[in-house]
Amino acid sequence: MNYERLFEDAVAEVRGENRYRVFADLERIAGEFPLARNHGTGPDRVVVWCSNDYLGQGQNPVVIEGAVSAVQRMGAGSGGTRNISGTHHLLVELEGELADLHDKPAALVFTSGYVSNSATLSTLAKLMKDCVIFSDALNHASMIDGIRQSGAEKQIFRHNDMVHLEALLQEQPRDRPKLIAFESVYSMDGDIAPIAEICDLADKYGAMTYLDEVHAVGLYGPRGGGVSQAEGVAHRLTVIEGTLAKAFGCLGGYITGSTALVDAVRSHASGFIFTTSLPPSVVGSALASVRYLKGHEELRQQHQERAQRLKTLLKEAGLPVMPSQTHIVPVLVGCPERARAMTGLLMLDHGIYVQPINYPTVPRGTERLRLTPSPMHNDALMDDLVSALVTVWQQVAREQPKAA
Numbered sequence: 326m327n328y329e330r331l332f333e334d335a336v337a338e339v340r341g342e343n344r345y346r347v348f349a350d351l352e353r354i355a356g357e358f359p360l361a362r363n364h365g366t367g368p369d370r371v372v373v374w375c376s377n378d379y380l381g382q383g384q385n386p387v388v389i390e391g392a393v394s395a396v397q398r399m400g401a402g403s404g405g406t407r408n409i410s411g412t413h414h415l416l417v418e419l420e421g422e423l424a425d426l427h428d429k430p431a432a433l434v435f436t437s438g439y440v441s442n443s444a445t446l447s448t449l450a451k452l453m454k455d456c457v458i459f460s461d462a463l464n465h466a467s468m469i470d471g472i473r474q475s476g477a478e479k480q481i482f483r484h485n486d487m488v489h490l491e492a493l494l495q496e497q498p499r500d501r502p503k504l505i506a507f508e509s510v511y512s513m514d515g516d517i518a519p520i521a522e523i524c525d526l527a528d529k530y531g532a533m534t535y536l537d538e539v540h541a542v543g544l545y546g547p548r549g550g551g552v553s554q555a556e557g558v559a560h561r562l563t564v565i566e567g568t569l570a571k572a573f574g575c576l577g578g579y580i581t582g583s584t585a586l587v588d589a590v591r592s593h594a595s596g597f598i599f600t601t602s603l604p605p606s607v608v609g610s611a612l613a614s615v616r617y618l619k620g621h622e623e624l625r626q627q628h629q630e631r632a633q634r635l636k637t638l639l640k641e642a643g644l645p646v647m648p649s650q651t652h653i654v655p656v657l658v659g660c661p662e663r664a665r666a667m668t669g670l671l672m673l674d675h676g677i678y679v680q681p682i683n684y685p686t687v688p689r690g691t692e693r694l695r696l697t698p699s700p701m702h703n704d705a706l707m708d709d710l711v712s713a714l715v716t717v718w719q720q721v722a723r724e725q726p727k728a729a
């Protein structure tokens with residue numbers, strides 16, 4: 326058996342489809358967000374236009390101080406799993422802060438948002454015998470992974486399609502356990518789920534709800550509790566899940582919900598139990614960030630204003646902005662070769678870093694550039710981006726006529 330050959334073939338397949346991933350070797354510069362040092366080819370300094378650190382919180386001095394003071398007081402590592410010496414006090418405080426953020430009785434922190442989704446969904450579905458899960462067609466890989474791991478029956482409803490969801494719910498016996506899993510802000514299109522309508526259906530058919538607010542926490546709602554908070558429906562959801570790694574600018578994931586549900590996940594989820602807890606530096610920074618964003622509504626408003634302005638500028642320049650209701654600004658390219666050619670030119674000629682988004686993150690034929698303006702992307706940076714995009718768009722159209 327030629328094992329090396331096997332791996333080479335696996336990579337060749339990805340290359341053949343023009344979706345081989347090349348990572349940008351960057352070094353973010355604290356205090357100069359969204360600038361970064363570039364260790365790859367191209368200019369030494371580049372402007373990052375595709376970060377999920379949506380508000381630049383990763384470099385907020387208050388957040389940095391949260392990490393520095395924690396590491397100095399408590400050291401680098403947590404020293405264990407949550408059960409065996411790894412529940413340091415900052416984690417307890419963070420869970421209290423997160424439960425409060427979503428007005429839920431309890432919260433549980435995981436090492437990432439991915440783990441929080443996969444561990445919680447797989448555990449909940451295993452705990453409910455003969456459970457059936459209704460999953461939005463565009464749900465994130467981490468939710469799909471959890472649902473798969475649970476072994477429960479899965480029904481996929483068309484993205485945000487309430488008629489389809491209701492039809493699927495209707496087919497099931499009334500007393501069968503049901504869980505509806507969905508997101509508030511869908512990260513690649515920037516659209517929003519009809520949360521209240523999904524809750525109505527859940528009430529009507531006796532289902533639990535599981536909402537991933539990863540791309541909304543810190544960004545929506547008067548205290549940053551997400552779209553469910555902005556719309557006043559947080560109390561109707563069984564579980565609200567979020568990340569500390571995007572708008573909060575740090576690392577980690579969490580769920581919030583009832584005391585009994587959170588205790589059950591804490592007691593049964595392998596992905597929670599059998600891994601070392603997050604270290605003091607990370608938890609200290611996340612705690613500072615969550616607290617900070619609870620009280621800084623003006624950052625959320627600036628963020629929305631920036632996104633709106635960028636959409637307007639791109640449209641005025643005739644670029645194909647996809648319809649997004651949120652801070653996410655996707656520009657449709659529709660072909661992996663062209664998307665890669667464009668982002669290559671943006672980096673080399675203009676010092677602008679945008680990662681092309683390809684299959685399997687988005688469906689084939691909908692390859693795109695996903696722009697994420699922050700409050701720190703000022704008018705000058707925006708004007709540079711739009712004029713660079715117009716230039717590379719024309720260049721690539723000339724050099725690579727659209728493949729059939």
Ligand SMILES: *Cc1c(COP(=O)(O)O)cnc(C)c1O
Pocket residue numbers: 437438439440442465467508512537539540568569570577578
């Ligand atoms: C990024 C993401 C996650 C995973 O969160 P991490 O903290 O990065 O692991 C979960 N759900 C959605 C929708 C995401 O985009």
